[in-house]
Amino acid sequence: MQQPKGNLYLIPCTLGDTPPLEVLPLLVKKAIEHINHYVVEHEKNARRFIKNIDSKKNQTDLVMSEINKFTNADDIPQMLEPCLQGFDLGVISDAGCPGIADPGAAVVQEAHRQGIKVVPLVGPSSILLAMMASGFNGQNFAFNGYLPIDKGERKTTIKRLEKLSSEYDQSQSFIETPYRNNQLLESLLRTLNPDTMLCVACDITLPSEYIKTASAADWKKIKVDLHKRPTLFIIQK
Template sequence: MQVQKSFEPGGSGAGTLYLVATPIGNLEDMTYRAIRTLKECELIAAEDTRQTRKLLTHFEIVPQKLFSYHEHNKAASGPELIRYIIEGKNLALVSDAGLPAVSDPGSDLVRLAIEAGIAIVPIPGANAALSALIVSGLSTERFTFAGFLPRDNKDRREALDALGRLEGTLLFYESPHRVIKAVEAMLEAWGPRRAVLARELTKRHEEVARGTLDELLQHMKDHSPLGEYCIGVEGESAQEAQERKDAWWQELELEEHVAHYEAQENLNRKDAMKKVAADRGLSKRDVYNALLG
């Protein structure tokens, strides 16, 4: 167990890792605390140093040392950055936009810092997923951030099957060239649930489209997707959850459930397991592994 007292002096002499939020589009969303932290830290690690230099220049921040830290160099750069912090230097980690360590390699640096006993302090700020959630009109009492869906059709379908059984609002990120395919897959998996498409949040062309998944899909076919998207979709309703709990197969063991489809619908074992996975909100791999066990 590890307990961190963020603002009490430590005896190790090590520095601190600051996770600094940056604007997701509108530079006015930069906080005073974020600017001060970037000015005071000896080191800054950035996903894209060119992008970060523009931000630093705008706020008249002259970095003592700027490092590149991204998905393709994290294995080498991560331990080096940790070594600098252990030696007593403070490091500010930023992503291209929003909170670092959310859908980016910053989470790996956080794990390394925890293993090294380094204090990690969040400097909060703008976040695209939460910004989309609060304007969505969907439930904010419970939500699940699922990030980017898998690219592979099979993996994406399995992810949607599992997520579709959750009752809270579901939040996703998606790029403009994949967003139509993502919404099509959601509509196929879940039907016309209520949803929101938020794009270019905080920027001049910010747009929030609310409707059902089929309506939003048609909207994108009529208006070509532009910019980065956040998708919010309502979770499983209480009625849907109850219907699933009352389903005919609830009393069956997994093997019995598969055998039913093999016998009653004359399906081969692979297709029977696929139907069982869909019924139970599991991935086909989960069903396969459970039967093997």
């Protein structure tokens, strides 16, 4: 008789140093209590998160594989070996929901190929939380990841996204490496039309959370320091 396969659980984590059970449902805690095999973005971060959820869990029982942008695609099938042996496997990102703007998506894709059941659990997504709080079109929106670093390419991309937003009534969201947030905000205010709306959502779910929507013209009068603070930007023309 063939060994039943384990399930692949997509386990959200906090977006920062927030007490986990303030933003995560009980089902996440139950999953972590029974799962010992994981695919994670960074092992140190994942172990700390698991300890915060279940302080009694024996860390020596945990078996972890790391996945990031440097992971060889040929190594991904082996990460799912615990499922083929009948064990449930958890995927944990460094922040938020695995598989969303996260390398864990490659593991999920391979799980479907191998006929492994995928179980997504509820948790915070900075993309969705920012959209909820922006007041923009939640019926039609896009997440564009990182904008180009080169100033000329960045300006061209910003104008392209602004045009897309206008033509399709589509909210356009993107992020930046936290230490370049202030520079991106300056680029946006130099490039966007004055009446284009901009939402800046920073430190979502943290005590220092800051979310504001205003026109590009009005943003020029607002003083805010986004340096080294996880931030999501959304524009709507």
